[in-house]
Amino acid sequence: MVNLLRAERIKLRRSLPLRLAVVGPLATVAVQFFVFLNQRHMDIAFWPVWHNQVEMFWALIALPALIAIQAASLTALEHGNDTWKAIGALPNAGWHIFLVKTLVLYALVGASFLLLVGFSFVAGLVIAGLRQYEQLAGGAVAQFVSQTAAMYVACLLVCSFQMWLSMRYRSFTAPVSIGIFGMAVGLMLVRDDRVGPWFPWLFPVDVVAYGRVHAALGIVAGGAGGLVITLIGCSEFSRRERV
């Protein structure tokens, strides 16, 4: 399976999924950067507010859209040129192919999380310098990094689901539409403390918005759910004809 991962690494060169991995977090931080710059000087603890604002926008809007488009564009590399027939004629089991694609999506989304952390620190330092807010402290760094790591685990269920959809259906539009629909429903449910935390597209939001219990729910359900859906996908793609 390592050989398949190496092949995927080459396929990512100059590809849309690779660009999206950078553009997604960059756009998120850029939007929040300008929003913050347009606000009046506030007498607040800057870094927690800044991080929370970046995280909420990321978890609620940017991340679900990014995952849906990433998954669809990763499989579009095969759907677009019908390279499935060449991949299907390889000496690899069908579930290897699904698992590798899912792992690549996990890796790309993980890279986006890392870039989000990096970009938000840089942008935060610029804002803090311009507005003369307090300096970045070690505690704020640790909290932000641990929260984003937890959000990453919480989003794995949606990652696996979107990858299953994208591999299952040739259409680019269908899985992206479902992802955007999930994001829209999440926006409607985010203020509902009873239902919101249980909605899969809001599991990353659980980590930062609903308190410790729901944060744990988001991490466990997101991580375990991602594993279960990946296993279901592997099972299905080991049986499917590759026509």
Next chain:
Amino acid sequence: MERITKCFRRNPEAPGLADSAIELSDVTIAYGARVVISEFSLKVPCGRVYGFVGPNGAGKTSTIRTILGLKRARHGEVRVLNHDVTRDRSVLRRVGSLIDPPSLYPHLSGAENVSVFAHYYRVSASDPACLLDTVGLAHAGKMRVREYSQGMKQRLGVALALVPQPDLVILDEPMNGLDPIGIAEFRDMVLGLSRRGKTVFLSSHLLDEVSRMATDVALISRGRLVYAGSMNGLTRTVSVCLIEASPRELAVYVLRSVGCEVSVAGEKLAVNTEVWSPSEISQLLASRGVVLNALIPDVQESLEDVFLRLTKGDPV
């Protein structure tokens, strides 16, 4: 062709002896209720160039997909290099394939496409440019595939089929989009593979080209096998000679007046020689004032003639 072995190092693996490269036994292939191949049996001997010929919709591509494990046979057994491909996919490591249109990544260069497939087959690609050179794409290795012409894409598809240094190469319409020079080079490449003991299973609608490369051929029509065997056994020598005479109309009149079957074949006349021998025809025409410019005795029946004869009545 010798260069191909220098281009890649395959991971060591026992090659295994095979009686036949491909063996289909009573295979039925269906899409839902629609049966495209019914109780089809075929044995492709090792080391041959095997032509697989049939009209559009005859079931050629479905058969190839089944051989490669892309489609499951509803009934029957499919063995590739002595392995049941539905149970043991590892044998596909020794099989290179091209199903038209070629499966390529247009955002990558030709060399990167080769590298992707080298990883797929767990082959150490020491120099993708070397393999590209064998298909005449050495100059375009760094060019993105989206900038390739149709013929270049086809050549790259063939190169990708050769990546695993296969014992069996399965090519579905490999000459689509190739210009005459490309077809001639492709022919040399296939014959080179054959000389190295590789088996080439070649599906094409270019019957003339298949007949120039194949040692054996299977004709398929409407999901049934019409003929399977050697090319020599298929194309018989027929009692026809081709002549070029002037004036042509007079030659036709003279020959028909003595009971010869004559048909016009382009600039030439095809004359049945079962009653009159070629030398008698020559003397007859000379005695009636017809100038004979050329006479070709004992014409070989083309694969196209045979194909049309055997599938007469089937929609082509």
